[in-house]
Amino acid sequence: MEENNIIDDYGSVKISEEVVAIIAGIAATDVPGVAGMSGGIAGGIAEILGRKNLSKGVKVEVGEKEAAIDLYIIVEFGSRIPEVAWDIQDKVKNTVQEMTGLNVVEVNIHIQGVNFEKEAKKDTEVK
Template sequence: MDDNGNQVIIDEGGSGTIKISEDVVKIIAGLAATEVEGVSGMSGGLAGGIAEKLGHKNMSKGVKAEVGEKEATIDIHVIVEYGCRIQEVAYQIQTKVRNAVESMTGLKVLSVNVNVQGVSFGPDNKEEDGKIK
């Protein structure tokens, strides 16, 4: 009757248990990553693109998380704005995601792997016909 397939039990105390879904960890990580200056968006692949076209906003788009009983490993796939230093953006993503997940869930984040999937030139860098200036 107790399904722990996609949940992590954080604490088993005298007053009960606390269960956090793996999806919650992915949402926290995704939101923290999008708050970093220089991140244009998340790269979620084909399934994420189809869901967005159908009007479903996926807050965990571009995030994969492996969550154990007390630790987590997170992979983030991002698109970086043109002109930003990728190393600095990636380091800020790692720091912000680690801090957000650890403070909100109590899990120890072992690693945050940042995968840059593309560079966004933004709407200001294109002419009317869609070519880059």
């Protein structure tokens, strides 16, 4: 596992890629329109991961002072995908930079599916 070393007059701080992935995953799931993180496509069905597996839907590459992040997302039905993606990019970049001090050079969003669950519940409630 890669780690980021921050060296100053007092010593060094090491930030693992998994920590950056968890921060990015939490930030992404806080964006309205995001149903969850995707663990990938298995048999054509996207798996929505819960909070304890947030780093599974995130791929991070950390250099000395920079990071590139790929997020695999499932959006809520009815959400405007470009707006959700831009909001995720903005929130993830700002959160990771604030918490780690790394310069986030890329936040790539991969939409893996659409969640229809809330829409189906509304239809049932109306009937």
